[in-house]
Amino acid sequence: MAGRVLRRFGAALATLLAASILVWVMLMAAPTDPVEGILRARGILEPDPYQVAAMRTELGLDDPPVLRYLRWLAAWFHGDFGVSWKSGRPVAxxxxxxxxxxxxxxxxxxxxxxxxxxxxxxxxxxxxxxxxxxxxxxxxxxxxxxxxxxxxxxxxxxxxxxxxxxxxxxxxxxxxxxxxxxxxxxxxxxxxxxxxxxxxxxxxxxxxxxxxxxxxxxxxxxxxxxxxxxxxxxxxxxxxxxxxxxxxxxxxxxxxxxxxxxxxxxxxxxxxxxxxxxxxxxxxxxxxxxxxxxxxxxxxxxxxxxxxxxxxxxx
The missing domain is CATH 1.10.3720.10 (MetI-like)
Structure with missing residues (x-):
């Protein structure tokens, strides 16, 4: 029975990792750019290119996708679930x-x-x-x-x-x-x-x-x-x-x-x-x-x- 439980546990971890990759890829592949919407939600109705670039840097959107995923995964393991792009408050x-x-x-x-x-x-x-x-x-x-x-x-x-x-x-x-x-x-x-x-x-x-x-x-x-x-x-x-x-x-x-x-x-x-x-x-x-x-x-x-x-x- 112990062996059966350990195998199920290993399969559960693998499934969770695969699901996290799939969800991440689907969200990052969305055609919309969230930066201007985030700035408007924070009161900047007509952001200039410098504000857009600064927000992209703040969110890490210009980093390689693999690095962004690993950074997000590491943050999750440390209990940091990120900040809402709309409200600026912690998601938790x-x-x-x-x-x-x-x-x-x-x-x-x-x-x-x-x-x-x-x-x-x-x-x-x-x-x-x-x-x-x-x-x-x-x-x-x-x-x-x-x-x-x-x-x-x-x-x-x-x-x-x-x-x-x-x-x-x-x-x-x-x-x-x-x-x-x-x-x-x-x-x-x-x-x-x-x-x-x-x-x-x-x-x-x-x-x-x-x-x-x-x-x-x-x-x-x-x-x-x-x-x-x-x-x-x-x-x-x-x-x-x-x-x-x-x-x-x-x-x-x-x-x-x-x-x-x-x-x-x-x-x-x-x-x-x-x-x-x-x-x-x-x-x-x-x-x-x-x-x-x-x-x-x-x-x-x-x-x-x-x-x-x-x-x-x-x-």
Missing amino acids: EEIAQRLPATALLTGVSMLMAVVASVLLGVTAASCHRRAWDTVVRVITLALVIVPSFLFGLLVLNTVVLRLKWGRVVADGTWLTVWWPALTLACGAIGYWSRVLRASVLEALSAPYLLVSRARGASLTRQVFVHALPNALPPWLTIVALGAAGLLGGAPIVEAVFTWPGVGAYTVQAISAGDAPVVLFYTMVAITTFIVVSLLTDVLVTVLDPRLRTPTAVAS
């Missing part, structure tokens, strides 16, 4: 100011998604090939297909504006988190519910459950005592990776609901060409996904004895 301060709102949004969204997907997935599996199973499959398929921004606009237009259930502008508090969190959770609810339904149905078809049925065990006992514990390990892997993936959808939802979080700030940074902020958010999202993937792999290995066999470890 800008992010820390907005992090509580994003943490609240993703936490509530995660809770909604887990509770709803367990209820829908277990209900559909328990009512296999009956009306409730069909209803749940239709609902979850719709949740998977409909983009989060479209669902958010529908909620704003119908529920908030017409029915007056909530506020148009979210303020980052518990009072306004529910609709943005539900919008962010919708895709996860649909996908996780379908995965859990399939896992429970597969567990219910196992040969050992024939003995349980022959002894007269109720459907509730078959599902919750026998099937669900065996269905959880693969489902937990999907949930953990999906939880990290919620960061990817947060900017869209935060922008739709004007949620004052890191995601909406990143959308503004993309529009302004603020590369340090975009790099920070992208790398944090990638790092979170890789770390959660690694921890999930270790957790599933601990929960599933089959993965601790010599054959499984060798893989």
